[in-house]
Amino acid sequence: VQLVESGGGLVQPGGSLRLSCAASGFTFSSYTMNWVRRAPGMGLEWVSTIFAGSSTINYADAVKGRFTASRDNANNTLYLQMNNLKSEDTAVYYCNAGAYWAQGTQVTVSS
Numbered sequence: 001v002q003l004v005e006s007g008g009g010l011v012q013p014g015g016s017l018r019l020s021c022a023a024s025g026f027t028f029s030s031y032t033m034n035w036v037r038r039a040p041g042m043g044l045e046w047v048s049t050i051f052a053g054s055s056t057i058n059y060a061d062a063v064k065g066r067f068t069a070s071r072d073n074a075n076n077t078l079y080l081q082m083n084n085l086k087s088e089d090t091a092v093y094y095c096n097a098g099a100y101w102a103q104g105t106q107v108t109v110s111s
Contacts, residue, residue, distance in 0.1 A: 001025035001100050008093065008105030015085050015109070021078040021095035021102055029073035031098060035080050037091035037107075047093070048080065062088070085109045 007019040021033075035047040048069040050057045057069050068081040078095050085107075092104040 003095055003097065003100055003102035005093070005095055005102040005105040008107045010108045010110065011085055012111050013086060013109055016081070016083045017085065017107060018082070019080040019093055019095075019105060019107075021080075023076045023078065023097065026097070026100065028071075028076040028097075033069075033071060033078045034096040035067075035069060035078075035093060036096055037089075037093045038104075039088070039091040042091075044094075045091070050078070082107070 002024045004022045005019060007017060009017060011017050030052055032049060032051050034049050037045050037047050046060055047063055048057065048059050048067060050069045050071055059067060066082065066084045070079045082089065087109050090107060090109050092106050094104045095102045
């Protein structure tokens, strides 16, 4: 089982990034997928959940209206489009499927 993230980086406030999470070794389409983040010195914070059928997506209040989660079951990939980024979005972002975790990707929002 592998979850491999990409797309993090340094962006100015107000900018955008898209994270990708490529899955392999399990039936991706059957799993509810989560995005979680950890800001410096803080605990894990839930960001978004996209259910197996893709029809229901939930967001934390802190990102609602700015972040959009999506999934491509044909290509076993999860996405997180992040717009209007703020300094408080700076964190390591992880995708998660049940007991499986990606390695994390750093997102830094700074001028």
